[in-house]
Amino acid sequence: MELLNYAFMQRALLAAVLVGITAPAVGIYLVQRRQALMGDGIGHVAMTGVGLGFLLSWSPVWMATLVSVLGAVLMELIRWYGRTRGDIALAMLFYGGMAGGVMFINLAPTGSNANLTSYLFGSLSTVSESDVTAIILLAAFVVLVTIGLRRQLFAVSQDEEFARVTGLPVRTLNLLTAITAAVTVTVAMRVVGLLLVSALMVVPVAAAQQLSRSFAATFAIAVGIGVTVTIGGTVTSYYQDVPPGATIVLLTIGAFIALTALAAPLARRRARALAAAQPAGDPAECAIPASRESDGKVGV
Numbered sequence: 095m096e097l098l099n100y101a102f103m104q105r106a107l108l109a110a111v112l113v114g115i116t117a118p119a120v121g122i123y124l125v126q127r128r129q130a131l132m133g134d135g136i137g138h139v140a141m142t143g144v145g146l147g148f149l150l151s152w153s154p155v156w157m158a159t160l161v162s163v164l165g166a167v168l169m170e171l172i173r174w175y176g177r178t179r180g181d182i183a184l185a186m187l188f189y190g191g192m193a194g195g196v197m198f199i200n201l202a203p204t205g206s207n208a209n210l211t212s213y214l215f216g217s218l219s220t221v222s223e224s225d226v227t228a229i230i231l232l233a234a235f236v237v238l239v240t241i242g243l244r245r246q247l248f249a250v251s252q253d254e255e256f257a258r259v260t261g262l263p264v265r266t267l268n269l270l271t272a273i274t275a276a277v278t279v280t281v282a283m284r285v286v287g288l289l290l291v292s293a294l295m296v297v298p299v300a301a302a303q304q305l306s307r308s309f310a311a312t313f314a315i316a317v318g319i320g321v322t323v324t325i326g327g328t329v330t331s332y333y334q335d336v337p338p339g340a341t342i343v344l345l346t347i348g349a350f351i352a353l354t355a356l357a358a359p360l361a362r363r364r365a366r367a368l369a370a371a372q373p374a375g376d377p378a379e380c381a382i383p384a385s386r387e388s389d390g391k392v393g394v
Contacts, residue, residue, distance in 0.1 A: 097332050102218065105221045106221050108229075108230075109284055110285050110324040110325055110327070111321055113229075113233075113286060113320070113324050114321035114322070114325065115233065115320060116240075116278045117282055117291065117298070118295065118299055118302075118319065118320040119241070119278075119313070119316075119317060120274050120275050122299045122312060122313055122316055123247050123248070124295060124296065125303075126251035126252060127251045130295075130296045132272070132275055132292075133295040134292035135165075136162050136276050136279045137283070137288035137289060137291050137292060138189070139165030139187060140161060140162040141158075141194065141196070141210070141214070141288060142161050143157045143160060143161030143162055143195075143280075144158050144213045144288075145197065145198025145201075145202070146194075149198045151204075154213065155224075155228040156228060158213075158280045159228075159276070159277060162276035162277075162279055165191065166276035167269060167272060168187060169184060169187065169272060170269055170272045172187075212284075213287065214289050215289065215339045215340065216283070216284065216285050216287035216338045216342075218328065220284070221284050232278075232281045235274075235277055236274055236278050236281065243267070243270070249262060250268065250271075286338070286342055290340065293343045293346060294323075294346060297346045297347060298319040298320045298346060298349070301315075301319055301349050301350040302319060304350075304353045305357055322349070324342055326345050327343075
């Protein structure tokens with residue numbers, strides 16, 4: 095392929111693959127916890143990190159990682175102790191993060207709103223070798239956590255009280271989930287952009303849930319969708335000269351619509367097969383109800 099002859103596209107495609115893996119891998123736990131918009135909030139906070147990176151002449155990716163992790167921990171603390179004022183505190187945190195990013199980058203000698211735009215919406219040509227190194231290291235951390243602790247994270251995401259009774263360190267695992275989400279945001283910001291990364295964390299998971307209710311299958315399908323749309327969006331952006339972040343998100347939404355349309359006839363076919371397999375003399379009320387499908391959550 096012609097685009098592979100260019101070093102910047104090689105870097106962009108590698109970053110896209112890593113983003114396609116990490117974003118849904120974290121997103122599946124956020125969807126289970128009903129915190130689908132957490133990535134969007136962290137993205138706002140990460141803007142301050144980007145601005146500080148330019149102001150202090152340090153790597154914007156690493157500075158954004160530091161600030162977003164601190165923001166994610168603060169969000170968890172607000173969730174635990176905020177009570178009735180928690181939503182106001184979160185709103186101030188999110189909007190303060192946006193305002194801080196704009197202010198710091200304009201105070202930086204080499205900063206400008208054009209620099210900030212590439213982090214907000216993604217940019218293929220600005221993915222540097224140092225960015226790729228940071229993305230690889232951060233993505234490795236995300237994969238290790240989301241796969242290595244999948245049973246514990248799933249248990250906490252499903253039912254915190256039950257997980258606490260079984261002896262799991264619920265607060266530690268919640269903090270780890272928040273930190274992993276923050277790291278994922280900074281992994282994805284060079285390709286998708288801070289303002290659009292939340293869609294890549296949530297929509298592939300929602301699309302995968304149309305086809306499967308088991309956790310393992312949903313995880314695999316969501317990651318497959320994530321990798322497909324990030325590569326497809328990156329290649330489309332190169333050939334059509336369109337924004338990569340917007341292209342990736344639109345492809346993700348298209349995948350959700352397509353799988354939703356496909357899932358409806360499949361569900362009817364399964365229902366007919368179950369009805370046909372049920373003995374004719376069995377009363378309908380004796381059928382065993384689905385264990386977890388009624389609450390809208392993914393089962394193990």
